[in-house]
Amino acid sequence: MNDVPSLDAVLRAAHAVEAAIEERMQAVGLSGAKFMALKVLAEAGDPIPLGQLAERLQCVKSNITQLVDRLEADGLVERQSDPRDRRARLATLTKAGTAAMRAGRTAMAAAEHDVFGGLTGAEARQLRALVGKVGARE
Amino acid sequence: MNDVPSLDAVLRAAHAVEAAIEERMQAVGLSGAKFMALKVLAEAGDPIPLGQLAERLQCVKSNITQLVDRLEADGLVERQSDPRDRRARLATLTKAGTAAMRAGRTAMAAAEHDVFGGLTGAEARQLRALVGKVGARE
DNA sequence: CAAGATTGAAACCTCAATCTTC
DNA sequence: GAAGATTGAGGTTTCAATCTTG
Numbered sequence: 001m002n003d004v005p006s007l008d009a010v011l012r013a014a015h016a017v018e019a020a021i022e023e024r025m026q027a028v029g030l031s032g033a034k035f036m037a038l039k040v041l042a043e044a045g046d047p048i049p050l051g052q053l054a055e056r057l058q059c060v061k062s063n064i065t066q067l068v069d070r071l072e073a074d075g076l077v078e079r080q081s082d083p084r085d086r087r088a089r090l091a092t093l094t095k096a097g098t099a100a101m102r103a104g105r106t107a108m109a110a111a112e113h114d115v116f117g118g119l120t121g122a123e124a125r126q127l128r129a130l131v132g133k134v135g136a137r138e
Numbered sequence: 139m140n141d142v143p144s145l146d147a148v149l150r151a152a153h154a155v156e157a158a159i160e161e162r163m164q165a166v167g168l169s170g171a172k173f174m175a176l177k178v179l180a181e182a183g184d185p186i187p188l189g190q191l192a193e194r195l196q197c198v199k200s201n202i203t204q205l206v207d208r209l210e211a212d213g214l215v216e217r218q219s220d221p222r223d224r225r226a227r228l229a230t231l232t233k234a235g236t237a238a239m240r241a242g243r244t245a246m247a248a249a250e251h252d253v254f255g256g257l258t259g260a261e262a263r264q265l266r267a268l269v270g271k272v273g274a275r276e
Numbered sequence: 277c278a279a280g281a282t283t284g285a286a287a288c289c290t291c292a293a294t295c296t297t298c
Numbered sequence: 299g300a301a302g303a304t305t306g307a308g309g310t311t312t313c314a315a316t317c318t319t320g
Contacts, residue, residue: 007155033288087296115272189280200314
């Protein structure tokens, strides 16, 4: 009758994916949100303003303020002053932060296996193509 | 090279789905979480203990305590004493709660259209089959 | 002691308001 | 005034501890 996938089923799948990620990240002392931030900082190479971090993580700035607070408390990130602009605060990875990011990458790969392990290669490619169409909204 | 591209894409899609739901629910004065609770209560027909509500929503009981607090503050749900078991508290829909649930159903259908509108019928069927495999683990 | 529910603390996220600096 | 960041308040979720009742 209804060709449209139930939102319920999609939400259940999304929840399963997030649960797998959180579980794997917890095993290396991280969370999904913390890992994403470390990943962006590592890809940036140099310290970047918190506003840019918010942009690349697609969230509001006040979220980053608090996330960086927690990362700083964990010793994974440090805030620096920007000599060019005294309004800005730059976030930079510590040694421990770089190590945590690498552990997080391994954890993320494990989560991917947890989630997509039941799918054939063809199914995984199909799924990737389809979710791409869902995400490309507005 | 590409570490975990599929998970990224799936997470983006999941976020898009949740954002569409929250946007549509906000337009009728609800949230995704509140609507799910109202929906379960409506399907139950009779007042049910908070613990059963937690079970059907697949979350911990303390979450329900707070969610029902907010629903009660909104005038959509009421707590009743259970004459059979004085430990239990029964949640029941108010008149306004029933009306809000119906508005939420319409909003959910709109969100579904927002999210899956860009897919062909064949793609929607494929997606439905695939997300079923992702969620059905363990 | 088990079961039902609540409380307190914390992570994660958003919005509106504010503060400093440009 | 506008930009960068923070603060305060609230929503959603989890966990551990607690309280009452069975």
